[in-house]
Amino acid sequence: MIEIKGFLETSFLDWPGKISSVFFLPGCNFRCPYCHNHPLVFEPGQFASISLKEVLRRLDALKDWIDGVCLTGGEPTLHADLPLLIRQIKERGFPVKLDTNGSNPEMLEKLIDKREVDFIAMDVKAPLDPFSYRRSAGCSIDLALISKSIEMLKQGKVEYQFRMTVVPPLHSEKEIRTLGQQLKAGRRMTLQNFNPENPLDPSLRNTLPYDPKLLKEMEKRVQEMV
Secondary structure (H helix, E strand, C coil), rough: CCCCCCEEECCCCCCCCCEEEEEECCCCCCCCCCCHHHHHHHHHHCCCCEEEEHHHHHHHHHCCCCEEEECCCCHHHHHHCHHHHHHHHCCCCCCEEECCCCCCHHHHHHHHHCCCCCCCEEECCCCCCCHHHHHCCCCCCCCHHHHHHHHHHCCCEEEEEEEEECCCCCCCCHHHHHHHHHHHHHHHHEEEECCCCCCCHHHHHHHCCCCCCHHHHHHHHHCCCC
């Protein structure tokens, strides 16, 4: 069974409009230089695991306080038994949101077709060309898989959102516009600012994020691309 490395009992940020518990699942197939969860990827053993029995017990105690559960990581879709975990959660009446990098469209398709998840947030790392994506993901990525996940979500069978973490050295305003034109997702595309506190690549610690006002203006422009 999946090792759950911890969960926050109340979060307003991970699922817009809902108070959710957040489950962190270990492991990831990307190596994004700006990742701030990299200890969960490379050294998951340093975090205490929580048994499924204990997780479900605590969820039952929170039934009147939270609106749903968010599964994040790492990359949750790497775990073959993810559907089993989701079913255990949904059997207790909790909606489930999944965060993913979109590299496993086969798993996403199964979850969507069986209506296992209620919301999917897909992190799109860069414009959809091999150089840009490799630079932002930290490794070679099969863009056909990413594109398949994008098109699957745009079919509208499940609520979804595309997110882009914006890092000034990796993402110019022009590149952000390019991705906006490629996705044409309207308000379903959001931009989030890079956090320089503890990135995988130490050289990014001295990088200033975009000014929040400018980031909001860029987000507005890409949301007009429909």
